[in-house]
Amino acid sequence: xxxxxxxxxxxxxxxxxxxxxxxxxxxxxxxxxxxxxxxxxxxxxxxxxxxxxxxxxxxxxxxxxxxxxxxxxxxxxxxxxxxxxxxxxxxxxxxxxxxxxxxxxxxxxxxxxxxxxxxxxxxxxxxxxxxxxxxxxxxxxxxxxxxxxxxxxxxxxxxxxxxxxxxxxxxxxxxxxxxxxxxxxxxxxxxxxxxxxxxxxxxxxxxxxxxxxxxxxxxxxxxxxxxxxxxxxxxxxxxxxxxxxxxxxxxxxxxxxxxxxxxxxxxxxxxxxxxxxxxxxxxxxxxxxxxxxxxxxxxxxxxxxxxxxxxxxxxxxxxxxxxxxxxxxxxxxxxxxxxxxxxxxxxxxxxxxxxxxxxxxxxxxx
Amino acid sequence: xxxxxxxxxxxxxxxxxxxxxxxxxxxxxxxxxxxxxxxxxxxxxxxxxxxxxxxxxxxxxxxxxxxxxxxxxxxxxxxxxxxxxxxxxxxxxxxxxxxxxxxxxxxxxxxxxxxxxxxxxxxxxxxxxxxxxxxxxxxxxxxxxxxxxxxxxxxxxxxxxxxxxxxxxxxxxxxxxxxxxxxxxxxxxxxxxxxxxxxxxxxxxxxxxxxxxxxxxxxxxxxxxxxxxxxxxxxxxxxxxxxxxxxxxxxxxxxxxxxxxxxxxxxxxxxxxxxxxxxxxxxxxxxxxxxxxxxxxxxxxxxxxxxxxxxxxxxxxxxxxxxxxxxxxxxxxxxxxxxxxxxxxxxxxxxxxxxxxxxxxxxxxx
DNA sequence: GTGAAAGCGCTAACAA
DNA sequence: TTGTTAGCGCTTTCAC
Numbered sequence: 174x175x176x177x178x179x180x181x182x183x184x185x186x187x188x189x190x191x192x193x194x195x196x197x198x199x200x201x202x203x204x205x206x207x208x209x210x211x212x213x214x215x216x217x218x219x220x221x222x223x224x225x226x227x228x229x230x231x232x233x234x235x236x237x238x239x240x241x242x243x244x245x246x247x248x249x250x251x252x253x254x255x256x257x258x259x260x261x262x263x264x265x266x267x268x269x270x271x272x273x274x275x276x277x278x279x280x281x282x283x284x285x286x287x288x289x290x291x292x293x294x295x296x297x298x299x300x301x302x303x304x305x306x307x308x309x310x311x312x313x314x315x316x317x318x319x320x321x322x323x324x325x326x327x328x329x330x331x332x333x334x335x336x337x338x339x340x341x342x343x344x345x346x347x348x349x350x351x352x353x354x355x356x357x358x359x360x361x362x363x364x365x366x367x368x369x370x371x372x373x374x375x376x377x378x379x380x381x382x383x384x385x386x387x388x389x390x391x392x393x394x395x396x397x398x399x400x401x402x403x404x405x406x407x408x409x410x411x412x413x414x415x416x417x418x419x420x421x422x423x424x425x426x427x428x429x430x431x432x433x434x435x436x437x438x439x440x441x442x443x444x445x446x447x448x449x450x451x452x453x454x455x456x457x458x459x460x461x462x463x464x465x466x467x468x469x470x471x472x473x474x475x476x477x478x479x480x481x482x483x484x485x486x487x488x489x490x491x492x493x494x495x496x497x498x499x500x501x502x503x504x505x506x507x508x509x510x511x512x513x514x515x516x517x518x519x520x521x522x523x524x525x526x527x528x529x530x531x532x533x534x535x536x537x538x539x
Numbered sequence: 540x541x542x543x544x545x546x547x548x549x550x551x552x553x554x555x556x557x558x559x560x561x562x563x564x565x566x567x568x569x570x571x572x573x574x575x576x577x578x579x580x581x582x583x584x585x586x587x588x589x590x591x592x593x594x595x596x597x598x599x600x601x602x603x604x605x606x607x608x609x610x611x612x613x614x615x616x617x618x619x620x621x622x623x624x625x626x627x628x629x630x631x632x633x634x635x636x637x638x639x640x641x642x643x644x645x646x647x648x649x650x651x652x653x654x655x656x657x658x659x660x661x662x663x664x665x666x667x668x669x670x671x672x673x674x675x676x677x678x679x680x681x682x683x684x685x686x687x688x689x690x691x692x693x694x695x696x697x698x699x700x701x702x703x704x705x706x707x708x709x710x711x712x713x714x715x716x717x718x719x720x721x722x723x724x725x726x727x728x729x730x731x732x733x734x735x736x737x738x739x740x741x742x743x744x745x746x747x748x749x750x751x752x753x754x755x756x757x758x759x760x761x762x763x764x765x766x767x768x769x770x771x772x773x774x775x776x777x778x779x780x781x782x783x784x785x786x787x788x789x790x791x792x793x794x795x796x797x798x799x800x801x802x803x804x805x806x807x808x809x810x811x812x813x814x815x816x817x818x819x820x821x822x823x824x825x826x827x828x829x830x831x832x833x834x835x836x837x838x839x840x841x842x843x844x845x846x847x848x849x850x851x852x853x854x855x856x857x858x859x860x861x862x863x864x865x866x867x868x869x870x871x872x873x874x875x876x877x878x879x880x881x882x883x884x885x886x887x888x889x890x891x892x893x894x895x896x897x898x899x900x901x902x903x904x905x
Numbered sequence: 906g907t908g909a910a911a912g913c914g915c916t917a918a919c920a921a
Numbered sequence: 922t923t924g925t926t927a928g929c930g931c932t933t934t935c936a937c
Contacts, residue, residue, distance in 0.1 A: 183688070185930055196908040201932060210906060228686050233602045233665045234930035237913050242599060243663040244647060253640045257633035267623035274619045274650040279664060281610060282646040284639060297609040298645060299599045299665045320594050322549070551914055562924045567916060576922065600914035603929050 184227035193221055204230055236299060244279035245269075245502060246300035248318055250308045251420075253284050259420060259448065260476040262306070264491035265328065269304060271492075272499020285314040287371065292317035302502045304328060309371050309387035326502045328494055330389040339498045339514045343390050344397035346487045346518040350443060350471050351401030353485075353520065357528050359441040359469060360407055363432035364398060364414040365425060365453060366391050366445040373418040376431065380410060394445050394473070413439075417449065425452020426459070429470075433460065440469060440529035447472035447479035447486055454482060454525065465527030475521055485526035488519045550593035559587055570596055602665060610645035611635075611868060612666035614684055616674045617786075619650050625786060625814065626842040628672070630857035631694065635670060637858075638865020651680040653737065658683035668868045670694060675737050675753035692868045694860055696755040705864045705880045709756050710763035712853045712884040716809060716837050717767030719851075719886065723894050725807040725835060726773055729798035730764060730780040731791060731819060732757050732811040739784040742797065746776060760811050760839070779805075783815065791818020792825070795836075799826065806835060806895035813838035813845035813852055820848060820891065831893030841887055851892035854885045 190197045195218070202209040203218035210218075222229070236242045247269065249256055256262045273280045278301070284294050287308075295317035302324040308315050310331035318325055319336070326337040354362065369378065369386035383399075386392035399409040413432045417424035428449065429442055433456070442457075444450035450472030454464060462468045472479050475488025497514045556563045561584070568575040569584035576584075588595070602608045613635065615622055622628045639646045644667070650660050653674075661683035668690040674681050676697035684691055685702070692703040720728065735744065735752035749765075752758035765775040779798045783790035794815065795808055799822070808823075810816035816838030820830060828834045838845050841854025863880045 186932095187930070197931080198908060198933080199906085202907085205932080214906085228688050229662055230932090231603075231930050232663050233599060233608060234913090235663070235932075236599045236665055237597075237603050237915085237930080238932045240913075242665060243660070244665075246645075252636075253646065254633045254636040257629050257636060263623050263629060267620045270618075270620040270623060270648065273648075274652070277650055277660060279612075279650060279660065280619065280648040282636065282639075282648070284643055284645060286640070294609070294643060294645065296595055297598050297601070299602055299608060299610075322594050552916095553914070563915080564917085564925085565923060568923085571916080580922085596916090597914050600929090601916075603914080603931085604916045606929075 184222075184225040186227070186230060189218070189222055189225060189227050192225060193218060201230065233299070242299045242301050243277075244281045244300045245273055245499065246281045246283050246295075246298045246303045246318075248283050248285055248295065248303055248305045248308065248314055250287055250306065250312075252286055253282050255420075256282070260478060261446070261448075261474045261491050264476075265306060265495040265498075268492035268495025268497070269499045270495070272496045272503060276499070276503040278503060283314075287312070295321070302326070304498045304502055306498075307388075307390065310389065311371065311387050324502060326498045328498045331387075332389050333511075335511055337501050337512045339494050339501060339516070340390075341489050341494075341516050341518050343393035344400075346489070346520075347394040347397040347443075347445075347473070348401050349518075349520040350473070350485075350487060351398050353522075354441050354443070354469065354471070354526065355401065355405045357441075357469070357526065359529050360402075360405065361436070361439050361529075362402065362407070362412060362441045362443055363429075363436065363439045364395070364412060364443050364445070365428040365432070365449045366395060366414060366416050367420055367449065368418045369416050374416050375418055375424075376415060377435075378414040378416045382416075383414060391445060398443060420446065420448055422448055422452035422455060425449035426456040427452075429453035429456040441526070442468060442470045444470065444472050447474040447476045447484060450484055450486065450525075451478060451482060454484070464525050467530050469526045469529070471526055475519070479523075480521075483524035484521075485523040486521050488521050490516050490518075550588075550591040552593070552596060555584070555588055555591060555593050558591065559584060567596065599665070608665045608667050609643075610647045610666045611639055611865065612647045612649050612661075612664045612669045612684075614649050614651055614661065614669055614671045614674065614680055616653055616672065616678075618652055619648050621786075622648065626844060627812075627840045627857050630842075631672060631861040631864075634858035634861025634863070635865045636861070638862045638869060642865075642869040644869065649680075653678075661687070668692070670864045670868055672864075673754075673756065676755065677737065677753050690868055692864045694864045697753075698755055699877075701877055703867050703878045705860050705867060705882070706756075707855050707860075707882050707884050709759035710766075712855070712886075713760040713763040713809075713811075713839070714767050715884075715886040716839070716851075716853060717764050719888075720807050720809070720835065720837070720892065721767065721771045723807075723835070723892060725895050726768075726771065727802070727805050727895070728768065728773070728778060728807045728809055729795075729802065729805045730761065730778060730809050730811070731794040731798070731815045732761060732780060732782050733786055733815065734784045735782050740782050741784055741790075742781060743801075744780040744782045748782075749780060757811060764809060786812065786814055788814055788818035788821060791815035791820075792822040793818075795819035795822040807892070808834060808836045810836065810838050813840040813842045813850060816850055816852065816891075817844060817848060820850070830891050833896050835892045835895070837892055841885070845889075846887075849890040850887075851889035852887050854887050856882050856884075 186200050190200045203215045290313050303318045305327045307329040328339045383395045415428040415431050417428050453470050472484045472486035552566050556566045569581045649664050669684045671693045673695040694705045749761045781794040783794050819836050838850045838852035
């Protein structure tokens with residue numbers, strides 16, 4: 174690391190005390206308990222500190238002694254920088270930051286590359302607790318967090334019996350989408366979903382992989398869809414489900430393409446995120462398919478971009494999730510049982526879902 | 540803070556060593572220098588650690604000993620959560636996060652309420668260095684950072700002779716905007732700018748406040764405009780400049796309204812940020828003014844939303860700024876002189892700037 | 906109001 | 922390969 178122009182010579186509390194001819198306690202008090210010494214002495218201490226270039230008590234040493242770091246650690250599924258690219262993650266972070274600043278706590282973003290097993294960054298994090306945002310149930314970083322003797326709150330996934338959690342009812346939420354499409358008359362659908370496990374599988378998802386998904390959120394959404402459409406007489410085994418490891422609009426577009434290529438008869442594409450749906454929308458446009466006349470597309474999350482695009486989707490309170498997670502973590506109450514906060518969602522009827530093309534012919538025709 | 544279900548009893552490296560009948564060094568080595576002891580012994584150590592619920596070396600104690608925190612601190616002008624609401628700040632953060640993850644460093648967001656003088660959070664931050672993002676030159680948090688014996692890099696502002704800095708040439712950049720408008724024929728302009736100092740002044744800005752602005756970036760932009768328009772024969776003292784403390788579209792709208800109410804003859808509104816310009820655009824629409832036929836509006840930053848709105852603006856490489864700041868800080872080279880990175884900007888010709896209304900009559904008429 | 910003593914939990918020389 | 926010694930810089934009883 175570069176040496177700054179402002180590096181001071183290493184004066185310490187002890188050397189300051191020696192210089193002043195007082196005890197270390199007195200110097201410490203000058204900083205931490207102004208009322209414990211005379212204003213005059215305090216002035217002298219601070220004055221001498223300035224002269225010696227003493228920067229005040231070392232935060233790390235203080236943390237060691239007080240057993241408080243004054244910061245919350247955040248563990249994400251993705252590379253650190255991804256958090257600033259995904260609108261839903263940004264909203265979550267804003268909420269979490271809100272909770273942290275209310276409690277005057279720092280927020281430490283822990284670098285955790287999902288494609289690496291290296292958990293040293295978790296071990297090195299000097300924090301009083303962790304918030305874990307949407308990671309697979311077999312994430313080694315998560316395991317490392319849980320080994321740390323500090324409180325932890327998980328947002329979204331995984332669901333752990335002994336850990337505080339904030340989330341939504343994914344199955345119920347996606348069921349609203351499914352029922353809406355079923356009512357509109359859709360029976361031939363395709364599904365685009367996010368990463369189901371830590372291994373990259375960009376393509377069709379066989380049923381066993383759906384059921385074994387290490388991301389509870391995605392698993393629930395698929396399960397919800399399967400149940401709803403099965404009730405409507407759809408054979409789920411025939412429904413094309415395509416997975417994408419990365420999460421951006423290009424992936425949404427290519428996944429949509431993959432489904433439409435294989436099964437052009439599809440009338441609706443259900444995406445498990447707005448980002449993917451926005452990509453699917455692009456692909457539909459590219460193919461000259463009108464939405465929703467030729468193809469219905471739905472998303473999930475309710476990000477601004479989706480709203481602007483008029484996407485039919487489910488809104489979930491991302492900011493509130495972040496805030497709730499922070500509050501849960503920073504809440505002073507000592508609790509014995511793990512707490513769960515389940516937030517509400519709302520079906521947003523946009524302009525990208527409509528009756529299937531040629532519905533009459535298919536359902537009421539000859 | 541809530542007690543987690545995962546709090547272990549406090550086994551330490553020493554107690555583990557005692558239990559095993561080996562020295563603390565050996566246990567330490569088992570974690571930090573696997574090659575320094577036999578695989579067999581290491582296995583025993585780790586195995587016993589698990590049995591005792593020893594979570595591995597305490598990160599804070601380790602930091603104290605090694606004098607490395609493994610994290611970079613970030614100080615922002617605004618409340619923590621603001622960083623996730625401003626697209627330019629988000630871009631900067633993404634770049635900084637990129638640099639941090641490359642170096643395997645954590646990123647600690649330090650809570651620093653700009654309306655409070657409390658700098659304790661800076662003192663408590665266990666970090667190896669600071670990045671300071673766009674703060675006023677008299678910010679007490681900045682002063683506290685500079686007192687800390689760690690390297691520091693400032694992005695944008697303030698300009699400090701002895702501190703590494705990343706920024707752009709604000710005066711040159713805004714001059715491009717000014718010259719563009721001057722060429723189009725604008726002589727009666729208004730300016731909407733961001734906060735000029737730590738005190739809230741939502742309204743017109745007298746010349747002395749412009750010159751005394753504690754935010755170097757805003758000061759330079761105003762100075763650049765003043766110089767360019769003076770060259771074009773405009774009396775800068777007559778140009779209405781309105782300041783807003785908060786940074787959002789509502790503020791941009793109300794500032795635009797304030798100027799238009801006072802001086803309806805204005806033909807162009809120069810805003811020192813895209814967010815403010817987007818707000819001004821809203822206000823123009825609300826008043827039934829066509830842009831650019833009735834009113835020209837320009838921004839600064841080049842955020843996505845501006846692009847979508849077709850705003851005429853200056854694009855600055857926000858992500859690159861973040862990355863450069865991180866690189867500068869984490870760069871291993873020991874440097875003696877402070878370094879400065881000045882990044883390029885680009886005038887974006889959108890659709891919100893055009894010739895002034897009735898330009899002919901005014902300039903070539905009777 | 907001030908000081909002495911006792912660690913917080915760990916790592917890094919160096920010695921064995 | 923393992924252990925001994927010596928702190929990192931600070932806060933906190935508890936006496937005075």
